[in-house]
Amino acid sequence: MSTINPFESAMLQLDNAAQYVAMGDTLEILKQPQRILNVTIHVKMDNGKTKIFQGYRVQFNNARGPYKGGIRFHPQVSLDEVKALSFWMAMKCSIADLPLGGGKGGVIVDPKTLSVSELERLSRGYARAIADNIGPTKDVPAPDVNTTGQIMGWMVDEFIKLQPKKLTKKETLKLRSTFTGKLIADGGSEGREEATGLGGLFVLQACLLKMKLSGKLTAAVQGFGNVGYNIAKFLYEQGFTVVAVSDSKGGIYNKEGLNPEAVLASKKKTGSLKASGKEITNAALLELPVDILVPSALESVITKVNASKIKARVILEMANGPIASEADTIVYKKGIVVIPDVLANSGGVSVSAFEWEQNLKGQHWTKKLVNARLKAKMERAVDDIWAMSKKIKTDLRTAAFVVALGRINKAMK
Ligand code: NAD
Numbered sequence: 001m002s003t004i005n006p007f008e009s010a011m012l013q014l015d016n017a018a019q020y021v022a023m024g025d026t027l028e029i030l031k032q033p034q035r036i037l038n039v040t041i042h043v044k045m046d047n048g049k050t051k052i053f054q055g056y057r058v059q060f061n062n063a064r065g066p067y068k069g070g071i072r073f074h075p076q077v078s079l080d081e082v083k084a085l086s087f088w089m090a091m092k093c094s095i096a097d098l099p100l101g102g103g104k105g106g107v108i109v110d111p112k113t114l115s116v117s118e119l120e121r122l123s124r125g126y127a128r129a130i131a132d133n134i135g136p137t138k139d140v141p142a143p144d145v146n147t148t149g150q151i152m153g154w155m156v157d158e159f160i161k162l163q164p165k166k167l168t169k170k171e172t173l174k175l176r177s178t179f180t181g182k183l184i185a186d187g188g189s190e191g192r193e194e195a196t197g198l199g200g201l202f203v204l205q206a207c208l209l210k211m212k213l214s215g216k217l218t219a220a221v222q223g224f225g226n227v228g229y230n231i232a233k234f235l236y237e238q239g240f241t242v243v244a245v246s247d248s249k250g251g252i253y254n255k256e257g258l259n260p261e262a263v264l265a266s267k268k269k270t271g272s273l274k275a276s277g278k279e280i281t282n283a284a285l286l287e288l289p290v291d292i293l294v295p296s297a298l299e300s301v302i303t304k305v306n307a308s309k310i311k312a313r314v315i316l317e318m319a320n321g322p323i324a325s326e327a328d329t330i331v332y333k334k335g336i337v338v339i340p341d342v343l344a345n346s347g348g349v350s351v352s353a354f355e356w357e358q359n360l361k362g363q364h365w366t367k368k369l370v371n372a373r374l375k376a377k378m379e380r381a382v383d384d385i386w387a388m389s390k391k392i393k394t395d396l397r398t399a400a401f402v403v404a405l406g407r408i409n410k411a412m413k
Pocket of ligand 1: 144145146196222223224225226227228246247248249282296297298299318319320345346348349
């Protein structure tokens with residue numbers, strides 16, 4: 001794990017990119033969130049006792065539109081982490097050229113220790129705690145680690161209940177745009193579930209075309225949750241040889257390739273990945289000699305300790321912040337092309353933005369239309385960032401931040 005706190009890491013990235021943009025005072029403004037909500041949530045537990053949970057909502061910047069970003073339920077949530085994630089959301093929405101700003105939320109909790117009804121009361125309590133500061137034109141939360149479409153459904157229901165005046169059916173439906181990542185029955189979008197993985201595939205394919213890298217490419221994927229499983233499945237379907245996948249308990253390796261769908265089916269049956277290949281540790285997976293390494297689980301898994309041992313040609317950062325900033329230069333100097341998180345995983349927020357737009361317009365788009373719009377958005381983002389990296393002769397992360405900052409800076413002037 002990195003010793004640098006995530007917000008310090010984010011600010012180093014900001015300073016680095018700011019060298020290429022004439023920002024003036026905007027730079028100082030972007031060093032702090034516009035608003036931090038620090039909330040306590042009182043939850044009646046099944047045993048009748050009340051437990052108090054600590055939550056946050058950080059609204060980083062709304063120059064380009066309402067704040068947008070997920071809510072994380074995790075025991076290690078900290079204010080610095082939520083601040084960093086909200087900053088990255090502002091960058092990500094700008095990179096994908098969405099009319100949205102950046103925000104993020106979190107609650108310090110291990111949801112695995114809660115019953116379903118306790119989880120529902122916590123989710124509703126969190127929605128009540130931040131209700132005054134959210135809404136379709138203010139701040140639009142979504143799921144993140146350990147939060148689901150069902151949880152978004154509870155939150156949006158609670159938010160709608162709190163409205164002071166009686167709403168018409170049309171107004172109620174429109175107000176569902178306050179949360180995205182909802183189940184389809186609650187006004188969710190087709191394609192949201194797999195959007196981050198599919199967006200990652202579109203980004204990777206567009207980058208490989210620019211790099212003129214083709215043929216039978218190998219990939220290793222760390223993490224086998226929503227993002228890891230979906231990107232592994234799409235890579236497999238597109239003819240990549242997925243030689244390794246992993247989850248929190250460890251990974252599996254097969255030189256001939258794994259079929260992620262079969263691995264998931266086996267994991268569901270046996271409770272572990274083990275039955276599908278030779279066991280490999282998460283640390284060893286990162287150091288495999290593959291073409292594409294896809295960290296899709298946690299922050300800061302590549303640090304100055306292991307960066308020099310990475311052998312991949314391309315790292316597709318599907319997780320947020322998997323390369324600690326202290327390791328970025330080491331990886332860059334090795335000639336590895338890093339496709340940064342703010343670009344690679346922006347498919348999720350893009351389809352979230354489509355969901356918001358559909359709710360506001362009272363529409364429901366087909367999956368074909370959602371995916372076509374996603375592909376166009378991801379390819380456009382790659383084109384913009386690739387061109388910037390050539391123009392200013394930097395890595396893609398710096399170029400992505402420069403593109404994002406340029407747009408935010410313009411909106412703030
Ligand atoms: P998830 O909870 O569905 O899955 C996380 C996966 O990581 C699980 O398979 C878990 O077993 C694995 N994992 C946990 N600890 C691990 C460890 N020490 N080593 C290896 N694997 C480990 O979460 P997710 O939604 O897939 O999110 C993963 C990452 O992608 C996070 O960084 C998240 O912020 C980012 N992200 C998610 C989305 C989205 O739409 N879900 C969008 C953008 C970014």
